[in-house]
Amino acid sequence: MALIQHSDTPHDSQADAHIEGEIPVPTLITWLTLSAVCALGFFGFRGYMQGNLLTLYVLATFATLLTANALAYAITANEAWLRNGFIALITLLFSFLAVFAVEDGAGVLWLFAYPPVVFYIGNQRVGLYSCVGGWVALALLFSPLGELVAQTPYTATFRLLMLSALGFEMVSCYALDQSRRRSKQRLLQLASEFEFAAKHDALTGLFNRREGHSRIEDEYERYLRNNRVFSVLLMDIDLFKKVNDNFGHQAGDLMIKLVARTLVNECRKVDIVARWGGEEFLVVLPETDTREAFQIAERIRQSVASQDIEYGNQSIRSTISIGVASIEGSESIERVLQRADEALYRAKNLGRDKVCEHGDSKPVLTSRQRG
Protein backbone atom coordinates (compact mmCIF):
# COMPACT_ATOMS: atom_id res chain seq x y z
CA MET A 1 0.00 0.00 0.00
CA ALA A 2 1.32 3.46 -0.91
CA LEU A 3 2.32 5.83 1.88
CA ILE A 4 0.74 8.76 0.03
CA GLN A 5 -2.62 8.50 -1.69
CA HIS A 6 -4.08 11.25 -3.84
CA SER A 7 -7.68 12.31 -3.67
CA ASP A 8 -9.94 11.41 -6.62
CA THR A 9 -11.32 14.93 -6.81
CA PRO A 10 -9.21 17.07 -9.14
CA HIS A 11 -8.86 20.26 -7.06
CA ASP A 12 -5.80 21.09 -4.99
CA SER A 13 -4.23 17.65 -5.32
CA GLN A 14 -1.19 18.36 -3.11
CA ALA A 15 -3.30 19.55 -0.17
CA ASP A 16 -5.76 16.68 -0.65
CA ALA A 17 -3.12 13.97 -0.82
CA HIS A 18 -3.81 11.53 1.96
CA ILE A 19 -0.97 10.15 4.05
CA GLU A 20 -1.34 6.62 5.37
CA GLY A 21 -2.36 6.73 9.03
CA GLU A 22 -4.15 10.07 8.67
CA ILE A 23 -7.95 9.95 9.18
CA PRO A 24 -9.55 10.57 5.77
CA VAL A 25 -11.96 13.55 5.89
CA PRO A 26 -14.98 11.56 4.54
CA THR A 27 -14.43 8.91 7.24
CA LEU A 28 -14.23 11.58 9.94
CA ILE A 29 -17.37 13.30 8.67
CA THR A 30 -19.23 9.98 8.59
CA TRP A 31 -18.35 9.28 12.23
CA LEU A 32 -19.14 12.85 13.29
CA THR A 33 -22.48 12.65 11.48
CA LEU A 34 -23.37 9.40 13.26
CA SER A 35 -22.40 10.86 16.66
CA ALA A 36 -24.24 14.11 15.93
CA VAL A 37 -27.42 12.27 14.88
CA CYS A 38 -27.37 10.31 18.19
CA ALA A 39 -26.78 13.49 20.24
CA LEU A 40 -29.43 15.43 18.33
CA GLY A 41 -31.91 12.57 18.85
CA PHE A 42 -31.19 12.54 22.58
CA PHE A 43 -31.47 16.32 23.10
CA GLY A 44 -34.46 16.53 20.76
CA PHE A 45 -36.21 13.88 22.88
CA ARG A 46 -35.31 15.81 26.07
CA GLY A 47 -36.77 18.96 24.48
CA TYR A 48 -39.97 17.01 23.68
CA MET A 49 -40.19 15.70 27.28
CA GLN A 50 -39.83 19.28 28.53
CA GLY A 51 -42.57 20.39 26.15
CA ASN A 52 -40.15 22.32 23.94
CA LEU A 53 -41.35 21.29 20.48
CA LEU A 54 -39.27 23.92 18.65
CA THR A 55 -36.05 22.30 19.89
CA LEU A 56 -37.33 18.86 18.87
CA TYR A 57 -38.27 19.96 15.33
CA VAL A 58 -35.08 21.97 14.72
CA LEU A 59 -32.74 19.26 16.05
CA ALA A 60 -34.61 16.59 14.06
CA THR A 61 -34.25 18.73 10.92
CA PHE A 62 -30.48 19.07 11.47
CA ALA A 63 -30.17 15.31 12.04
CA THR A 64 -32.00 14.71 8.74
CA LEU A 65 -29.89 17.23 6.81
CA LEU A 66 -26.61 15.85 8.19
CA THR A 67 -27.67 12.33 7.21
CA ALA A 68 -28.71 13.53 3.73
CA ASN A 69 -25.31 15.20 3.32
CA ALA A 70 -23.51 11.93 4.15
CA LEU A 71 -25.82 9.94 1.85
CA ALA A 72 -25.24 12.42 -1.00
CA TYR A 73 -21.51 11.73 -0.66
CA ALA A 74 -22.16 7.96 -0.77
CA ILE A 75 -23.91 8.51 -4.11
CA THR A 76 -21.83 11.26 -5.77
CA ALA A 77 -18.41 10.72 -4.06
CA ASN A 78 -17.98 14.50 -4.23
CA GLU A 79 -15.75 15.26 -1.26
CA ALA A 80 -15.92 19.06 -1.64
CA TRP A 81 -19.73 19.01 -1.33
CA LEU A 82 -19.49 16.76 1.72
CA ARG A 83 -16.98 19.06 3.46
CA ASN A 84 -18.79 22.31 2.64
CA GLY A 85 -22.21 20.84 3.43
CA PHE A 86 -21.04 19.55 6.81
CA ILE A 87 -19.36 22.84 7.80
CA ALA A 88 -22.42 24.88 6.74
CA LEU A 89 -24.77 22.60 8.70
CA ILE A 90 -22.76 22.59 11.95
CA THR A 91 -22.32 26.37 11.70
CA LEU A 92 -26.11 26.78 11.51
CA LEU A 93 -26.65 24.19 14.25
CA PHE A 94 -24.25 25.88 16.70
CA SER A 95 -25.78 29.28 15.88
CA PHE A 96 -29.18 27.86 16.81
CA LEU A 97 -27.81 26.42 20.09
CA ALA A 98 -26.32 29.81 21.03
CA VAL A 99 -29.16 32.12 19.92
CA PHE A 100 -31.97 30.00 21.36
CA ALA A 101 -29.97 29.17 24.52
CA VAL A 102 -30.86 25.47 24.21
CA GLU A 103 -30.66 23.44 27.47
CA ASP A 104 -30.97 26.56 29.61
CA GLY A 105 -28.01 28.14 27.85
CA ALA A 106 -25.66 25.13 28.36
CA GLY A 107 -26.06 24.09 24.70
CA VAL A 108 -23.66 26.87 23.71
CA LEU A 109 -20.82 24.81 25.24
CA TRP A 110 -20.98 22.64 22.11
CA LEU A 111 -19.21 25.55 20.36
CA PHE A 112 -15.93 24.18 21.74
CA ALA A 113 -16.25 21.28 19.29
CA TYR A 114 -16.36 23.70 16.35
CA PRO A 115 -12.71 24.94 15.90
CA PRO A 116 -10.89 21.54 15.72
CA VAL A 117 -13.53 20.14 13.37
CA VAL A 118 -13.53 23.03 10.88
CA PHE A 119 -9.74 23.29 10.83
CA TYR A 120 -9.42 19.57 10.08
CA ILE A 121 -12.25 19.32 7.59
CA GLY A 122 -11.97 22.63 5.77
CA ASN A 123 -8.87 24.11 4.21
CA GLN A 124 -6.87 26.65 6.19
CA ARG A 125 -8.82 29.66 4.90
CA VAL A 126 -12.21 28.07 5.60
CA GLY A 127 -11.05 27.16 9.13
CA LEU A 128 -9.77 30.66 9.83
CA TYR A 129 -12.79 32.53 8.42
CA SER A 130 -15.31 30.21 10.10
CA CYS A 131 -13.64 30.61 13.50
CA VAL A 132 -13.17 34.39 13.30
CA GLY A 133 -16.74 34.77 11.96
CA GLY A 134 -18.13 32.47 14.67
CA TRP A 135 -16.30 34.29 17.48
CA VAL A 136 -17.40 37.74 16.24
CA ALA A 137 -21.02 36.52 15.91
CA LEU A 138 -20.95 35.16 19.48
CA ALA A 139 -19.41 38.43 20.77
CA LEU A 140 -22.24 40.35 19.06
CA LEU A 141 -24.85 38.01 20.57
CA PHE A 142 -23.32 38.55 24.03
CA SER A 143 -23.16 42.34 23.52
CA PRO A 144 -25.99 44.78 24.36
CA LEU A 145 -26.74 44.74 20.63
CA GLY A 146 -27.46 41.00 20.85
CA GLU A 147 -29.93 41.62 23.65
CA LEU A 148 -32.07 43.54 21.17
CA VAL A 149 -32.27 40.48 18.87
CA ALA A 150 -32.54 37.63 21.37
CA GLN A 151 -33.18 37.47 25.09
CA THR A 152 -30.57 35.04 26.42
CA PRO A 153 -30.02 33.85 29.99
CA TYR A 154 -26.19 34.04 29.93
CA THR A 155 -24.59 35.80 32.91
CA ALA A 156 -21.92 38.46 32.37
CA THR A 157 -19.24 36.17 33.87
CA PHE A 158 -20.28 33.29 31.61
CA ARG A 159 -20.15 35.55 28.54
CA LEU A 160 -16.66 36.77 29.42
CA LEU A 161 -15.31 33.29 30.18
CA MET A 162 -16.98 31.71 27.15
CA LEU A 163 -15.56 34.31 24.73
CA SER A 164 -12.03 34.22 26.18
CA ALA A 165 -11.88 30.40 26.43
CA LEU A 166 -13.30 29.95 22.92
CA GLY A 167 -10.91 32.56 21.52
CA PHE A 168 -7.99 30.78 23.22
CA GLU A 169 -9.09 27.45 21.76
CA MET A 170 -9.43 28.92 18.27
CA VAL A 171 -5.92 30.42 18.33
CA SER A 172 -4.48 27.10 19.59
CA CYS A 173 -6.29 25.15 16.88
CA TYR A 174 -5.03 27.58 14.22
CA ALA A 175 -1.40 27.22 15.40
CA LEU A 176 -1.63 23.41 15.58
CA ASP A 177 -3.28 23.25 12.17
CA GLN A 178 -0.54 25.42 10.63
CA SER A 179 2.08 23.09 12.07
CA ARG A 180 0.23 19.96 10.88
CA ARG A 181 -0.13 21.34 7.35
CA ARG A 182 3.54 22.38 7.15
CA SER A 183 4.72 18.93 8.30
CA LYS A 184 2.39 17.25 5.82
CA GLN A 185 3.66 19.39 2.96
CA ARG A 186 7.27 18.60 3.85
CA LEU A 187 6.46 14.90 4.06
CA LEU A 188 4.81 14.99 0.63
CA GLN A 189 7.82 16.81 -0.80
CA LEU A 190 10.22 14.24 0.71
CA ALA A 191 8.09 11.38 -0.59
CA SER A 192 8.16 12.78 -4.12
CA GLU A 193 11.93 13.31 -3.92
CA PHE A 194 12.41 9.69 -2.77
CA GLU A 195 10.13 8.43 -5.50
CA PHE A 196 12.10 10.37 -8.12
CA ALA A 197 15.43 9.08 -6.76
CA ALA A 198 14.17 5.49 -6.80
CA LYS A 199 13.20 5.72 -10.47
CA HIS A 200 15.88 7.92 -11.98
CA ASP A 201 19.59 7.84 -12.56
CA ALA A 202 21.35 10.52 -10.48
CA LEU A 203 23.92 11.51 -13.14
CA THR A 204 21.65 11.91 -16.17
CA GLY A 205 18.13 12.23 -14.77
CA LEU A 206 17.01 9.45 -17.15
CA PHE A 207 15.04 6.45 -15.92
CA ASN A 208 17.28 3.94 -14.17
CA ARG A 209 17.45 0.30 -15.27
CA ARG A 210 14.70 -0.87 -12.90
CA GLU A 211 12.24 1.83 -13.98
CA GLY A 212 13.23 1.28 -17.64
CA HIS A 213 12.38 -2.40 -17.23
CA SER A 214 9.08 -1.63 -15.58
CA ARG A 215 8.16 0.72 -18.46
CA ILE A 216 9.01 -1.94 -21.08
CA GLU A 217 6.71 -4.31 -19.22
CA ASP A 218 3.89 -1.76 -19.58
CA GLU A 219 4.64 -1.47 -23.30
CA TYR A 220 4.78 -5.25 -23.61
CA GLU A 221 1.33 -5.51 -21.99
CA ARG A 222 -0.01 -3.08 -24.60
CA TYR A 223 1.61 -5.17 -27.34
CA LEU A 224 -0.04 -8.34 -26.04
CA ARG A 225 -3.44 -6.61 -25.81
CA ASN A 226 -3.45 -4.54 -28.99
CA ASN A 227 -0.62 -6.04 -31.03
CA ARG A 228 1.09 -2.63 -31.21
CA VAL A 229 4.66 -3.35 -32.23
CA PHE A 230 7.42 -1.56 -30.35
CA SER A 231 11.16 -1.41 -30.96
CA VAL A 232 14.13 -1.18 -28.66
CA LEU A 233 17.48 0.53 -29.22
CA LEU A 234 20.34 -0.66 -27.09
CA MET A 235 23.39 1.58 -27.31
CA ASP A 236 26.84 1.87 -25.89
CA ILE A 237 29.46 4.62 -26.03
CA ASP A 238 32.43 3.47 -28.12
CA LEU A 239 35.80 2.97 -26.47
CA PHE A 240 34.52 4.77 -23.42
CA LYS A 241 37.22 3.32 -21.21
CA LYS A 242 39.72 5.37 -23.25
CA VAL A 243 37.82 8.59 -22.50
CA ASN A 244 38.10 7.82 -18.80
CA ASP A 245 41.73 6.73 -19.05
CA ASN A 246 42.87 9.66 -21.20
CA PHE A 247 40.83 12.53 -19.77
CA GLY A 248 39.62 11.33 -16.38
CA HIS A 249 36.35 10.19 -14.87
CA GLN A 250 34.77 13.67 -14.89
CA ALA A 251 35.24 13.93 -18.64
CA GLY A 252 33.63 10.47 -18.93
CA ASP A 253 30.67 11.69 -16.89
CA LEU A 254 30.28 14.71 -19.19
CA MET A 255 30.24 12.36 -22.18
CA ILE A 256 27.52 10.23 -20.56
CA LYS A 257 25.47 13.37 -19.94
CA LEU A 258 25.91 14.51 -23.54
CA VAL A 259 24.57 11.18 -24.84
CA ALA A 260 21.65 11.37 -22.38
CA ARG A 261 20.79 14.90 -23.51
CA THR A 262 20.97 13.89 -27.16
CA LEU A 263 18.62 10.97 -26.56
CA VAL A 264 16.08 13.20 -24.84
CA ASN A 265 16.30 15.74 -27.66
CA GLU A 266 16.02 13.19 -30.46
CA CYS A 267 13.25 11.05 -28.97
CA ARG A 268 9.54 11.73 -28.68
CA LYS A 269 7.80 12.31 -25.36
CA VAL A 270 6.22 8.86 -25.49
CA ASP A 271 9.57 7.12 -25.93
CA ILE A 272 11.19 5.57 -22.89
CA VAL A 273 14.82 6.54 -22.38
CA ALA A 274 16.82 4.79 -19.66
CA ARG A 275 20.41 4.52 -18.56
CA TRP A 276 20.81 0.77 -18.79
CA GLY A 277 24.28 0.44 -17.31
CA GLY A 278 27.53 2.41 -16.98
CA GLU A 279 27.80 3.68 -20.58
CA GLU A 280 24.86 1.74 -21.95
CA PHE A 281 21.46 3.25 -22.76
CA LEU A 282 18.12 1.79 -23.72
CA VAL A 283 15.38 3.48 -25.73
CA VAL A 284 11.95 1.90 -26.17
CA LEU A 285 9.98 3.26 -29.13
CA PRO A 286 6.24 2.54 -28.82
CA GLU A 287 4.30 1.83 -32.02
CA THR A 288 7.46 1.88 -34.10
CA ASP A 289 8.56 -0.81 -36.57
CA THR A 290 12.14 -1.80 -37.36
CA ARG A 291 12.49 0.53 -40.35
CA GLU A 292 11.41 3.62 -38.41
CA ALA A 293 13.46 2.54 -35.38
CA PHE A 294 16.52 2.20 -37.59
CA GLN A 295 16.04 5.76 -38.91
CA ILE A 296 15.69 7.15 -35.38
CA ALA A 297 18.79 5.24 -34.26
CA GLU A 298 20.75 6.59 -37.21
CA ARG A 299 19.67 10.14 -36.34
CA ILE A 300 20.82 9.63 -32.74
CA ARG A 301 24.13 8.15 -33.85
CA GLN A 302 24.85 11.07 -36.18
CA SER A 303 23.88 13.64 -33.57
CA VAL A 304 26.24 12.18 -30.94
CA ALA A 305 29.05 11.91 -33.48
CA SER A 306 28.72 15.60 -34.35
CA GLN A 307 29.00 16.95 -30.80
CA ASP A 308 32.01 17.67 -28.60
CA ILE A 309 32.28 18.06 -24.90
CA GLU A 310 34.54 20.78 -23.59
CA TYR A 311 36.75 19.59 -20.77
CA GLY A 312 39.51 21.87 -19.52
CA ASN A 313 40.83 23.35 -22.71
CA GLN A 314 40.16 20.25 -24.74
CA SER A 315 37.34 19.19 -27.02
CA ILE A 316 36.47 15.52 -26.78
CA ARG A 317 34.32 13.72 -29.29
CA SER A 318 32.98 10.20 -29.03
CA THR A 319 30.67 7.92 -30.98
CA ILE A 320 28.05 5.35 -30.10
CA SER A 321 27.03 1.98 -31.49
CA ILE A 322 23.37 0.99 -31.56
CA GLY A 323 21.56 -2.33 -31.83
CA VAL A 324 17.93 -2.28 -33.03
CA ALA A 325 15.26 -4.95 -32.52
CA SER A 326 11.46 -4.96 -32.77
CA ILE A 327 9.14 -7.22 -30.83
CA GLU A 328 8.03 -10.27 -32.80
CA GLY A 329 5.29 -12.87 -32.31
CA SER A 330 5.04 -14.17 -28.80
CA GLU A 331 8.66 -13.66 -27.82
CA SER A 332 9.47 -12.42 -24.32
CA ILE A 333 10.88 -9.05 -23.27
CA GLU A 334 14.16 -10.76 -22.43
CA ARG A 335 14.33 -12.20 -25.94
CA VAL A 336 13.83 -8.86 -27.73
CA LEU A 337 16.45 -7.26 -25.46
CA GLN A 338 18.81 -10.10 -26.20
CA ARG A 339 18.32 -9.57 -29.95
CA ALA A 340 19.06 -5.85 -29.56
CA ASP A 341 22.19 -6.78 -27.61
CA GLU A 342 23.27 -9.13 -30.40
CA ALA A 343 22.73 -6.35 -32.95
CA LEU A 344 24.78 -3.98 -30.77
CA TYR A 345 27.57 -6.51 -30.60
CA ARG A 346 27.56 -6.74 -34.38
CA ALA A 347 27.75 -2.92 -34.65
CA LYS A 348 30.81 -2.99 -32.39
CA ASN A 349 32.34 -5.81 -34.46
CA LEU A 350 31.80 -3.90 -37.68
CA GLY A 351 34.02 -1.10 -36.42
CA ARG A 352 31.75 0.92 -34.03
CA ASP A 353 29.87 4.19 -34.76
CA LYS A 354 27.26 2.02 -36.50
CA VAL A 355 23.58 1.06 -36.24
CA CYS A 356 22.72 -2.60 -36.77
CA GLU A 357 19.34 -4.22 -36.71
CA HIS A 358 18.90 -7.75 -35.57
CA GLY A 359 19.04 -10.27 -38.41
CA ASP A 360 17.53 -13.42 -37.05
CA SER A 361 19.10 -15.49 -39.82
CA LYS A 362 22.56 -15.41 -38.31
CA PRO A 363 22.52 -15.03 -34.57
CA VAL A 364 25.72 -13.57 -33.21
CA LEU A 365 27.10 -14.32 -29.79
CA THR A 366 27.06 -11.23 -27.59
CA SER A 367 30.04 -10.01 -25.62
CA ARG A 368 28.33 -11.26 -22.44
CA GLN A 369 27.73 -14.71 -23.86
CA ARG A 370 31.37 -14.86 -24.92
CA GLY A 371 32.42 -13.75 -21.46
Ligand SMILES: Nc1nc2c(ncn2[C@@H]2O[C@H](COP(=O)(O)OP(=O)(O)OP(=O)(O)O)[C@@H](O)[C@H]2O)c(=O)[nH]1
Ligand atom coordinates in the same frame (compact mmCIF):
# COMPACT_ATOMS: atom_id res chain seq x y z
N1 LIG B 1 33.08 8.22 -16.10
C1 LIG B 1 32.30 7.18 -15.92
N2 LIG B 1 32.70 5.97 -16.36
C2 LIG B 1 31.91 4.91 -16.17
C3 LIG B 1 30.67 5.02 -15.55
N3 LIG B 1 30.09 3.80 -15.52
C4 LIG B 1 30.94 2.95 -16.13
N4 LIG B 1 32.06 3.61 -16.54
C5 LIG B 1 33.23 3.07 -17.24
O1 LIG B 1 32.87 2.71 -18.55
C6 LIG B 1 33.90 1.84 -19.06
C7 LIG B 1 33.28 0.82 -19.97
O2 LIG B 1 34.28 0.26 -20.72
P1 LIG B 1 34.20 -1.08 -21.55
O3 LIG B 1 32.97 -1.87 -21.07
O4 LIG B 1 35.51 -1.78 -21.50
O5 LIG B 1 33.84 -0.65 -22.98
P2 LIG B 1 34.46 0.47 -23.95
O6 LIG B 1 35.76 1.00 -23.53
O7 LIG B 1 33.36 1.49 -24.11
O8 LIG B 1 34.65 -0.34 -25.27
P3 LIG B 1 33.57 -0.79 -26.30
O9 LIG B 1 32.25 -0.90 -25.58
O10 LIG B 1 34.04 -2.12 -26.81
O11 LIG B 1 33.52 0.23 -27.39
C8 LIG B 1 34.59 1.25 -17.82
O12 LIG B 1 35.91 1.74 -17.77
C9 LIG B 1 33.77 1.80 -16.64
O13 LIG B 1 34.60 2.11 -15.53
C10 LIG B 1 30.26 6.32 -15.09
O14 LIG B 1 29.19 6.51 -14.51
N5 LIG B 1 31.10 7.35 -15.29
